[in-house]
Amino acid sequence: MNDLAQTLDAIGQRAKSAAREMARATDAEKSKALMMIAQHIDESQTALFQANQEDLDAAVKHELSPAMVDRLRLSDKTLMTMTKGLRQVAEMVDPIGSLGNTIVRPNGMRVSQMRVPLGVIGIIYESRPNVTIDAAALCLKSGNACILRGGSEAFHTNMALAGILREAMLQTALPKDAVQLIETTDRQAVGHLVKMTEYVDVIVPRGGKSLIRRLQDEARVPLIKHLDGNCHVYVDEHADLERALKIAINAKTYRYGICGAMETLLVHRRVANDFLPKIESAMAEHGVELRGCEITRTICPAMTPATDEDWAEEYLAPILAVRVVDSIDDAMEHIARWGSGHTDAIVTQDVDAARRFEREVDSSSVYVNLPTCFADGFEYGLGAEIGISTNRLHARGPVGLEGLTTQKWVLHGEGQTRG
Ligand SMILES: NC(=O)C1=CN([C@@H]2O[C@H](COP(=O)(O)OP(=O)(O)OC[C@H]3O[C@@H](n4cnc5c(N)ncnc54)[C@H](OP(=O)(O)O)[C@@H]3O)[C@@H](O)[C@H]2O)C=CC1
Numbered sequence: 001m002n003d004l005a006q007t008l009d010a011i012g013q014r015a016k017s018a019a020r021e022m023a024r025a026t027d028a029e030k031s032k033a034l035m036m037i038a039q040h041i042d043e044s045q046t047a048l049f050q051a052n053q054e055d056l057d058a059a060v061k062h063e064l065s066p067a068m069v070d071r072l073r074l075s076d077k078t079l080m081t082m083t084k085g086l087r088q089v090a091e092m093v094d095p096i097g098s099l100g101n102t103i104v105r106p107n108g109m110r111v112s113q114m115r116v117p118l119g120v121i122g123i124i125y126e127s128r129p130n131v132t133i134d135a136a137a138l139c140l141k142s143g144n145a146c147i148l149r150g151g152s153e154a155f156h157t158n159m160a161l162a163g164i165l166r167e168a169m170l171q172t173a174l175p176k177d178a179v180q181l182i183e184t185t186d187r188q189a190v191g192h193l194v195k196m197t198e199y200v201d202v203i204v205p206r207g208g209k210s211l212i213r214r215l216q217d218e219a220r221v222p223l224i225k226h227l228d229g230n231c232h233v234y235v236d237e238h239a240d241l242e243r244a245l246k247i248a249i250n251a252k253t254y255r256y257g258i259c260g261a262m263e264t265l266l267v268h269r270r271v272a273n274d275f276l277p278k279i280e281s282a283m284a285e286h287g288v289e290l291r292g293c294e295i296t297r298t299i300c301p302a303m304t305p306a307t308d309e310d311w312a313e314e315y316l317a318p319i320l321a322v323r324v325v326d327s328i329d330d331a332m333e334h335i336a337r338w339g340s341g342h343t344d345a346i347v348t349q350d351v352d353a354a355r356r357f358e359r360e361v362d363s364s365s366v367y368v369n370l371p372t373c374f375a376d377g378f379e380y381g382l383g384a385e386i387g388i389s390t391n392r393l394h395a396r397g398p399v400g401l402e403g404l405t406t407q408k409w410v411l412h413g414e415g416q417t418r419g
């Protein structure tokens with residue numbers, strides 16, 4: 001076994017033993033720890049900004065795109081959101097140990113289900129430092145231990161955050177190894193982590209195509225995939241077009257780099273003449289490049305022609321594909337063919353069209369008259385999020401505390417025997 005594998009194994013062993021302690025930690029202990037972490041972040045702002053600056057300088061050198069720099073950057077606002085998230089999660093109801101779905105069987109036996117932690121969760125995520133804190137907060141509150149592997153562009157910021165987490169954890173009743181960061185950018189560590197079935201119960205991969213390919217080949221630990229968001233907004237023939245314009249602009253321009261950003265706009269043919277010139281000039285004001293289908297280009301000839309590659313692309317950039325469709329069926333067909341099952345929206349005033357879209361579009365979140373950029377656990381009231389699960393099993397859509405738990409059966413009796 002090489003040095004890296006040994007280091008990973010040691011992290012796994014420590015996490016496994018921390019997970020057992022975490023499962024019996026009280027709500028008060030867990031909440032206090034989150035408050036302590038928030039306090040340490042508040043007190044370490046200067047050091048955090050310095051570490052982040054190192055990452056930002058490297059990002060400039062490596063010509064990272066503006067959207068990627070945007071998600072890497074720590075600002076007063078992102079730090080405030082992190083600590084607010086920690087305090088909110090601390091105040092949330094602890095799901096662990098609650099008994100539910102109780103029934104009493106004819107023999108008097110009481111059958112219930114108890115919420116329990118998943119155990120050790122490995123999280124592989126992009127270069128977005130707030131994930132380090134959001135993931136730690138949710139894992140701790142839900143009684144889990146976690147092993148974090150952040151994106152390499154955020155290495156210095158994550159190391160600084162890991163130091164803060166360590167310091168804060170030492171002042172709590174929780175095991176310090178309940179949160180551990182993999183302190184290397186070597187991608188071999190990811191390969192090893194996803195095979196550590198002895199120590200890791202589940203892997204949450206947040207990322208794009210390169211990560212997916214590797215996991216498909218190598219992962220042995222079960223995955224809750226948090227993958228790419230090729231999100232659509234469909235402007236129906238019965239849409240309120242002013243509202244549609246507002247929704248489309250927000251879905252595309254709120255933040256170009258997030259997985260909930262709209263990548264393709266679908267427009268019903270009956271409203272295309274009216275709507276497309278409006279969207280063209282609004283997007284031009286935001287500097288968004290539009291790539292249109294043939295019909296779109298008969299109405300807006302200045303647009304770049306779109307190809308199949310555009311329907312498949314998650315730009316994460318100020319580029320938008322636009323396609324005119326003949327019906328809601330065509331829109332849903334397009335989404336089924338090219339979408340990634342993340343988040344898709346319809347804009348319509350027609351209740352029947354809305355119902356059909358809700359029922360028939362098979363994505364982790366389906367919106368009616370809302371922009372796709374709402375794909376976020378905080379916005380859904382979960383306090384924070386591990387990410388947006390694109391998995392069908394266990395947890396789907398924004399994952400908060402409950403998504404990090406499972407249930408076991410608990411039975412109570414008075415000595416009944418099976419006859
Ligand atoms: N559904 C969701 O909740 C989320 C989805 N995403 C998706 O992530 C993508 C954008 O993020 P991006 O930074 O490009 O994602 P990447 O997939 O490039 O990176 C994400 C993480 O995976 C690691 N990784 C990537 N490829 C490999 C590999 N071959 N072997 C080992 N580790 C690997 C990266 O490490 P390294 O730093 O070394 O590259 C990083 O830690 C988009 O598709 C976006 O939609 C992002 C966030 C949340």
Ligand SMILES: N[C@@H](CCC(=O)OP(=O)(O)O)C(=O)O
Pocket residue numbers: 071126127128257258259260373374375376377385387
């Ligand atoms: N759900 C979060 C962002 C999750 C996400 O997409 O992350 P990223 O791909 O790093 O921008 C939000 O909307 O702020």
